[in-house]
Amino acid sequence: xxxxxxxxxxxxxxxxxxxxxxxxxxxxxxxxxxxxxxxxxxxxxxxxxxxxxxxxxxxxxxxxxxxxxxxxxxxxxxxxxxxxxxxxxxxxxxxxxxxxxxxxxxxxxxxxxxxxxxxxxxxxxxxxxxxxxxxxxxxxxxxxxxxxxxxxxxxxxxxxxxxxxxxxxxxxxxxxxxxxxxxxxxxxxxxxxxxxxxxxxxxxxxxxxxxxxxxxxxxxxxxxxxxxxxxxxxxxxxxxxxxxxxxxxxxxxxxxxxxxxxxxxxxxxxxxxxxxxxxxxxxxxxxxxxxxxxxxxxxxxxxxxxxxxxxxxxx
Numbered sequence: 001x002x003x004x005x006x007x008x009x010x011x012x013x014x015x016x017x018x019x020x021x022x023x024x025x026x027x028x029x030x031x032x033x034x035x036x037x038x039x040x041x042x043x044x045x046x047x048x049x050x051x052x053x054x055x056x057x058x059x060x061x062x063x064x065x066x067x068x069x070x071x072x073x074x075x076x077x078x079x080x081x082x083x084x085x086x087x088x089x090x091x092x093x094x095x096x097x098x099x100x101x102x103x104x105x106x107x108x109x110x111x112x113x114x115x116x117x118x119x120x121x122x123x124x125x126x127x128x129x130x131x132x133x134x135x136x137x138x139x140x141x142x143x144x145x146x147x148x149x150x151x152x153x154x155x156x157x158x159x160x161x162x163x164x165x166x167x168x169x170x171x172x173x174x175x176x177x178x179x180x181x182x183x184x185x186x187x188x189x190x191x192x193x194x195x196x197x198x199x200x201x202x203x204x205x206x207x208x209x210x211x212x213x214x215x216x217x218x219x220x221x222x223x224x225x226x227x228x229x230x231x232x233x234x235x236x237x238x239x240x241x242x243x244x245x246x247x248x249x250x251x252x253x254x255x256x257x258x259x260x261x262x263x264x265x266x267x268x269x270x271x272x273x274x275x276x277x278x279x280x281x282x283x284x285x286x287x288x289x290x291x292x293x294x295x296x297x298x299x300x301x302x303x304x305x306x307x308x309x310x311x312x313x314x315x
Contacts, residue, residue, distance in 0.1 A: 200230035
């Protein structure tokens with residue numbers, strides 16, 4: 001797989017573009033995740049011509065449609081930023097992005113809970129950065145997150161899993177224009193989908209089963225929408241445990257009574273949050289290789305992202 005293109009607030013990569021001339025380097029994003037992605041850095045304020053350093057800014061007005069004003073002098077920079085953003089978003093359409101990582105609390109790039117000041121100068125945590133809002137409206141299905149939220153292991157795993165899935169989908173679509181690409185992709189992702197949303201899993205299965213009745217372009221668009229909706233729903237211990245138990249059924253003729261007992265105990269320990277997901281997944285992966293299980297060895301669920309990222313190591 002080629003490196004995944006991901007948009008990112010430039011300051012998170014250590015670029016000195018913030019209002020004070022500094023940065024907000026995130027070493028996990030730059031040094032760890034950066035081994036697997038090609039970042040497209042964006043700094044709305046600097047790129048729109050506001051200079052470095054510059055007067056700090058804040059959102060003022062209603063949370064639904066705030067204005068961007070300089071904090072001390074009250075100069076309105078909204079139109080300047082919006083005009084630039086329209087052009088930049090058009091450019092980003094050609095970058096084949098599989099996601100975007102925003103800078104939290106930023107009046108231009110904050111994804112949620114950004115301070116918005118009312119006419120009395122009282123802030124509320126109900127705003128969205130102006131560029132971030134425009135980006136999410138332009139690309140509603142793309143995975144997006146803030147660097148602060150990515151410190152949460154579950155949110156980090158979900159975001160990265162989504163962007164790798166989107167990359168695989170796009171590559172599958174490029175391989176062939178026939179229905180085979182969709183059928184193969186869906187077959188390999190069944191258990192991953194089940195771990196996120198049983199409801200979408202069933203609906204997407206029906207869609208693929210009836211693919212001859214739907215025009216190809218409409219089918220692919222509908223499938224992609226459902227795919228990203230499903231992946232946006234977070235996995236849980238319960239959903240993963242159900243998938244693991246389902247996988248165990250493929251070895252009912254292979255495993256000894258003691259092996260079955262051990263695997264069931266490990267799955268239950270995971271369900272109780274006593275061990276991380278990597279423990280039962282590793283054991284099942286061992287059985288897949290040992291018994292050359294044809295269906296499971298093609299399931300993306302066992303390896304949805306690079307092991308080196310350690311995303312399944314949290315209990």
